[in-house]
Structures are given as structure tokens and as C-alpha cells.
Amino acid sequence: MTVRVVWFKRDLRVTDHGPLYHAARQGPVAPLYVAEPEYWAQPDAGERRWGFVRETLQELDQTLSKLGQPLWFMHDSMINVLEYLKDRFGVFELYSHQETGVQWCNRRNQIVREWCRRNGVLWREWPVCGVLRRATAAERWQAAWKDFMAQTRYPSPKSLPMLGTSPLKPEAWPETIGADPTPCVLRQAGGRAAAAQELKSFLQTRGINYFRDTHYPATSFEGGSRLSPYLSHGVISLREAVQQSRRALQIYHTHRSADWVKSMTEFLSRLYLRSHYMQQMEDEPGMESINLHKSFNGLREHQFDEAKFEAWKNGETGFPLIDAAMKALINYGWINYQLRGLLMSFAANQLWLHWREPALHMARLSTDYDPAVHFPLTQQFAGTTGMFEQKIYNPVTESHRLDPAGKFIRAECSALREVSDAYLHAPWKMPHAEQIMSGCVLGQDYPMPIINNEDASLIAGQRLKAHLEERLDPMETARVRAAHLRSIKLD
Ligand SMILES: Cc1cc2nc3c(=O)[nH]c(=O)nc-3n(C[C@H](O)[C@H](O)[C@H](O)COP(=O)(O)OP(=O)(O)OC[C@H]3O[C@@H](n4cnc5c(N)ncnc54)[C@H](O)[C@@H]3O)c2cc1C
Incomplete structure (x- = not known):
């Protein structure tokens, strides 16, 4: 009987899982997760995310075991795994969800597709999150999304006949993989x-x-x-x-x-x-490294201030809300939308860093990192989509607006804990005597600001204006708008 291999990727569940549901209705199923070493060595991969995935897989394995067939876990390249499956099952079918990822994933999927074609293996893929593979007019997209979301959810299979046990038992699953080892003490727990x-x-x-x-x-x-x-x-x-x-x-x-x-x-x-x-x-495949709007090419590529990047990465810019946001991301693996946008905007504008390295840093630190959400939003805040007028956020104004009582800043930046409300959002204005009184001497306990915000914002605006005056291609603007400008409001 033909075995259906269900390849789990970013769909670590058994309910509302189209590939698993359809595979189980047709015969024996091998539920498979492949921890691909090359995937986890990419510059966007963090150990903390692996920790979350590992916990989730352990629970998924228990759930699948109760249904009759434990999870098959393999730690190898997808091609080696496919060869192994061919030796083990002869002909099989591969079922999975579609994947919207970085170019590394697209290339790997292309290699898998080619391997399947050469080996006579059928690979069926199911859509995810209402994302469409075919181009659809902007005005019809929301209706299609609503239809997808209204469909009945796939129930979990009632049972799965036992095919065999995993080549790697959970005890042998790697504890740590991922390019970035920064520990995350307050990470959310994985699992259903x-x-x-x-x-x-x-x-x-x-x-x-x-x-x-x-x-x-x-x-x-x-x-x-x-x-x-x-x-x-x-x-x-x-x-x-x-x-x-x-x-x-x-x-x-x-x-x-x-x-x-x-x-x-x-x-x-x-x-x-x-x-x-x-x-x-x-x-728009490749958004993890290519500007969505091509007229922005050449804007920031030719200079990158490593010292500023290091200060931003470590939460040591001297701007309290920026630093508190980065420290919270390091500690929790999560911050809210406003803080992510502010971090990215500050890096791209006031620090004039090309968005790619800052985006990768935030990706490695985020437990919820998903390239399909992360890079479009990165580019939106870095201002390279060409769809909205570029906004340069003032980190001091935002600090007053988003953390008026300073509760968040004081919780994340211990050096600022005793600083009075009057200076918390701009501590460089604090008189020296007050610095001593509050235990926060600038340059010693907390950094002096690494830039002058007013000057840096002005220069960023001028650079952007000059670049666009010379390079803005209206045809490219029209292309981007036609392809991507759909209602972001749910009616
Ligand atoms: C530069 C930048 C990078 C980001 N990277 C990621 C990422 O890698 N992964 C990620 O899940 N989110 C990302 N976001 C979106 C957003 O910040 C997070 O989804 C949100 O902070 C998660 O918190 P929550 O689960 O409490 O979300 P809620 O605010 O409760 O929202 C519910 C869910 O809706 C989705 N969502 C919320 N806001 C947005 C948004 N603006 N765009 C798209 N989806 C949204 C998320 O799946 C979220 O879990 C990013 C935002 C920015 C500005």
C-alpha cells in the first residue's frame, strides 16, 4: 500500500491540517519532521526558536503516538531524508502545506520538487492562511481570504496505523541548533x-x-x-x-x-x-534581501556603521525606549508591534543602517519569527516599499507616548530605575548632581546617546529626498502598487 509522508514544517498540529487529514483517509501515514542542519545554520535562525519548536515537536510526538503512529524525526538534509524514505517505503507520496519563506526555502523546495519528479513521487501541497499561489486582483483577495477562513476546519485523524518508529527517538533530538545562541530566559513555552x-x-x-x-x-x-x-x-x-x-x-x-x-x-x-x-x-520572493521598490536600491548599501549597529543590538544607544525594547526582545523573545516598528525605523533612519542586518538580528531573537511577516514589515518601517510616505519616528516623543509613566523602561533598563519622570525619556538632559542622586551617571551607568536625534533625523530625510529625486522610477511605483496595494482593513 502506498505510504503518504506528511512533511511538517510551520504547521505543527494535528487538527485543521489538510495534508494529514487527507493522507490519513487514504492509508498509512508517516508524519515527518526534518531538522535540516542548513536551514538552522541560516543567519535568521536562533537557538531560542529551536527550543520552542523542539518543545512543540515533543508534544506533537505524544499526540501522534496516541493516534497510533509517532512522529518521525530526522536530522539531515531533505534530499538524504527522501532517499532514506525511498529505500524504506519504495514508492510513496509526499503531502505538505505550501511554504512562504526565504529564498533558501524556495531553492530547497525546488530541489525537492525535482527529486520527486525524477523518482516518480507525487508531492501535494495545501494552502496556508488564505495565501494564494496564483495572482488575484486586489479587490477579490479579501473575499477569497474570508471564504478560506469560513471553511470547516479539518478534524484530527481518529487513528493512524503504526508504520514504524522514528529513526531518532526524542531523547536523541538535538538540544541546541540555530545560528544564534543568545539565551532567552523568559521565552514562551512551545506546544499545543x-x-x-x-x-x-x-x-x-x-x-x-x-x-x-x-x-x-x-x-x-x-x-x-x-x-x-x-x-x-x-x-x-x-x-x-x-x-x-x-x-x-x-x-x-x-x-x-x-x-x-x-x-x-x-x-x-x-x-x-x-x-x-x-x-x-x-x-515578491527574495524580500529578505531585496528592496521591494527597486528605486531604493543604492540608498544605504554603501555604508554600514558597525559601532552603531553593535550599540543598537545590545540596547546601548542611550535612547531609553529603544534600549528597553531591545533588552525586552533579548529577555522575552517577544515585543509588541509598536516597539518592533520603532526599533527598525530607528536603525534604518537615525542610524542609517541597511535594514537587512538589523532584521536578521531581530529574527534570531524572536520566538515568533516568520519571514513571511517579518521582512514585509521590516521593509515597511525601513521605508523601502514605496507604498507609503516615509515616516521617521522620534524616539523621545514615542517614549512619552508609549510609556508615559516609564514602567516599561524602568523594568527593562535597571540603570534608569531611579531616574525621575522629568528625565527618564531623555536622560542626557539630566544635571550631573541629579545623575549622581539617581545612581545613573551618563557614560558610566547608562550610555550617552550615540547620535543627536534631531540632526540624524534631518540628515536621513535629506538623504532620502535627494536619492528619490534622482532615482525614483514612477513605473516601479506603479508596479509595486498594482501588485501589493490591497485593503489592509478587514471589512
Ligand atoms: C519589524 C517587524 C517585524 C515583525 N516580525 C514578526 C514576525 O517575525 N512574526 C510575527 O508573527 N509577527 C511579526 N511582526 C508583527 C507583530 O509585531 C507581531 O505579530 C505581534 O507583536 C505579536 O504579538 P501578539 O501575538 O500579541 O499579536 P496580536 O497583536 O495579538 O495579533 C494577533 C496576531 O496577528 C498577527 N499580527 C499582528 N499584528 C500584525 C501585523 N502588523 N502584521 C502581520 N501580522 C500581524 C500575528 O500573527 C499575531 O500573533 C513584526 C512587526 C514588525 C514591525
């Missing part, structure tokens, strides 16, 4: 149980003031959904999150709970944005 708990607590209690809490760093850790690592690795499907929050929205409508209605509406629009950005990456 943790994901379900996060979703439930969010929809029933934590989410009531989401519409407000998610924007502010100090409240976002509790008031944000915190579902991103689970959605990025498919521990729960986007469709499940959408359907559950739609149901919650209906209930809150019935009970006339205005805050809940506002929060759930905003949450749904964010889930929609996930697919929106994934579609951008799907349609």
Missing part, C-alpha cells in the same frame, strides 16, 4: 496545550482591553494575545484563531460588551494582516 491556554485566556479574560493594551509596551505582555509564536509555527491554525474569535465577537455583541466588541474586532483585523503580509512575501 500552551497555545490553547493562551487563546482561551485571551478570548475570555485577558483580551477585554486589547484595543488599548496591545499598543503600550507595559500592558502588551498581558493584554496582547501573545499568540504569535503559535501562529508562526502553525501550532494553531490561523483559521482556528479567526473562527474562535469570530464566535467570541458574536457572544460579546449579544451581551453588548462594548470593550470586548472593540477588542475582538481589532484582533480579527490583525489576524487578517498576517495573511496580507504573507501574500506580499509570496508574490
Whole structure:
């Protein structure tokens, strides 16, 4: 009987899993995860994300074992794994979800496709998150997304006949892989149980003031959904999150709970944005290294100030909210949308760093890293999409706006803990006597700002203007807009 190999990638679950559901209906299934050494050696890979994936795989293995067939875990290149499967099963079929990833993944998928063709192996792929492989008119895209999200979810298979055990037992799975070893002391736990708990607590209690809490760093850790690592690795499907929050929205409508209605509406629009950005990456392969709008080529490529980059990476720029954001990302593997955008905008504008290295650094530190969301948003904040007017955020103004009482900054930057409200957002203005009183001597306990913000912002704006006056190609603007400008508002 033909064996169907279900290749798990960013879909680490058994429910609402099209490939697993269809494979199980047709006969024996080998559920497979391949920890590809080359994938985990890429410059966007962090050990912390592997830790999250490993925990999730352990739980997935237990769930699959209860169904009858444990997870097959292999630590090798995909081609070696395919050869092994051919020796073991003879002819088999390969089932998986589609993948929207970086060029390394696209090339690997091309090699797999070629291998399957040469070896007479059928490879079937199922769509993910409402992302379409074929070009679709912008005005029809949202309707297609809604259709996808309204479809009945695939149930988990009831049982899987035992085919054999994994070549590598869970005890032998590598503890540490990933290019970046920075430890993450407060990382979210992997696994379906943790994901379900996060979703439930969010929809029933934590989410009531989401519409407000998610924007502010100090409240976002509790008031944000915190579902991103689970959605990025498919521990729960986007469709499940959408359907559950739609149901919650209906209930809150019935009970006339205005805050809940506002929060759930905003949450749904964010889930929609996930697919929106994934579609951008799907349609524009290579966005992890190439400017979306080609007129921005040459803008920042020719200079890169390593010292500024190091200060930014370590949360030592002398700008409290920027530094607190980076330290929180290092400690938690997560920060909210506003802080990620601010970090990227500051790196690309005031520090005038090409966005690629900062984006890779943030990717390695983020438990929820998903290239299909990460790079389109990176480019949006670095201003290289050409779809919006470039905004240069003032880190001091944003600091007052996003952390008015300084709770977040004080929690993340211990040197600033005793600094008074008057100087917390711009400590370089603090008189020396007060620096001594608050235990925060600049240049000693906390860095002096590495740039003058007003000057750096002005220069960034001037450079951008001069570059575009010389290089802006209206045809390229028209191309980008035609391809990517669709409604980012969920109607
Ligand atoms: C420079 C930059 C890089 C980013 N990189 C990533 C990344 O690698 N992985 C990632 O999941 N998110 C990324 N985001 C989007 C966003 O910051 C995170 O999804 C969010 O902070 C996660 O927190 P949460 O789960 O509490 O999200 P919530 O705010 O509760 O949102 C729910 C879910 O919707 C999705 N989502 C929310 N906001 C957005 C958005 N603006 N665009 C697309 N999807 C969104 C996420 O899946 C999120 O889990 C990035 C944002 C920026 C500005």
C-alpha cells in the first residue's frame, strides 16, 4: 500500500491540517519532521526558536503516538531524508502545506520538487492562511481570504496505523541548533496545550482591553494575545484563531460588551494582516534581501556603521525606549508591534543602517519569527516599499507616548530605575548632581546617546529626498502598487 509522508514544517498540529487529514483517509501515514542542519545554520535562525519548536515537536510526538503512529524525526538534509524514505517505503507520496519563506526555502523546495519528479513521487501541497499561489486582483483577495477562513476546519485523524518508529527517538533530538545562541530566559513555552491556554485566556479574560493594551509596551505582555509564536509555527491554525474569535465577537455583541466588541474586532483585523503580509512575501520572493521598490536600491548599501549597529543590538544607544525594547526582545523573545516598528525605523533612519542586518538580528531573537511577516514589515518601517510616505519616528516623543509613566523602561533598563519622570525619556538632559542622586551617571551607568536625534533625523530625510529625486522610477511605483496595494482593513 502506498505510504503518504506528511512533511511538517510551520504547521505543527494535528487538527485543521489538510495534508494529514487527507493522507490519513487514504492509508498509512508517516508524519515527518526534518531538522535540516542548513536551514538552522541560516543567519535568521536562533537557538531560542529551536527550543520552542523542539518543545512543540515533543508534544506533537505524544499526540501522534496516541493516534497510533509517532512522529518521525530526522536530522539531515531533505534530499538524504527522501532517499532514506525511498529505500524504506519504495514508492510513496509526499503531502505538505505550501511554504512562504526565504529564498533558501524556495531553492530547497525546488530541489525537492525535482527529486520527486525524477523518482516518480507525487508531492501535494495545501494552502496556508488564505495565501494564494496564483495572482488575484486586489479587490477579490479579501473575499477569497474570508471564504478560506469560513471553511470547516479539518478534524484530527481518529487513528493512524503504526508504520514504524522514528529513526531518532526524542531523547536523541538535538538540544541546541540555530545560528544564534543568545539565551532567552523568559521565552514562551512551545506546544499545543500552551497555545490553547493562551487563546482561551485571551478570548475570555485577558483580551477585554486589547484595543488599548496591545499598543503600550507595559500592558502588551498581558493584554496582547501573545499568540504569535503559535501562529508562526502553525501550532494553531490561523483559521482556528479567526473562527474562535469570530464566535467570541458574536457572544460579546449579544451581551453588548462594548470593550470586548472593540477588542475582538481589532484582533480579527490583525489576524487578517498576517495573511496580507504573507501574500506580499509570496508574490515578491527574495524580500529578505531585496528592496521591494527597486528605486531604493543604492540608498544605504554603501555604508554600514558597525559601532552603531553593535550599540543598537545590545540596547546601548542611550535612547531609553529603544534600549528597553531591545533588552525586552533579548529577555522575552517577544515585543509588541509598536516597539518592533520603532526599533527598525530607528536603525534604518537615525542610524542609517541597511535594514537587512538589523532584521536578521531581530529574527534570531524572536520566538515568533516568520519571514513571511517579518521582512514585509521590516521593509515597511525601513521605508523601502514605496507604498507609503516615509515616516521617521522620534524616539523621545514615542517614549512619552508609549510609556508615559516609564514602567516599561524602568523594568527593562535597571540603570534608569531611579531616574525621575522629568528625565527618564531623555536622560542626557539630566544635571550631573541629579545623575549622581539617581545612581545613573551618563557614560558610566547608562550610555550617552550615540547620535543627536534631531540632526540624524534631518540628515536621513535629506538623504532620502535627494536619492528619490534622482532615482525614483514612477513605473516601479506603479508596479509595486498594482501588485501589493490591497485593503489592509478587514471589512
Ligand atoms: C519589524 C517587524 C517585524 C515583525 N516580525 C514578526 C514576525 O517575525 N512574526 C510575527 O508573527 N509577527 C511579526 N511582526 C508583527 C507583530 O509585531 C507581531 O505579530 C505581534 O507583536 C505579536 O504579538 P501578539 O501575538 O500579541 O499579536 P496580536 O497583536 O495579538 O495579533 C494577533 C496576531 O496577528 C498577527 N499580527 C499582528 N499584528 C500584525 C501585523 N502588523 N502584521 C502581520 N501580522 C500581524 C500575528 O500573527 C499575531 O500573533 C513584526 C512587526 C514588525 C514591525
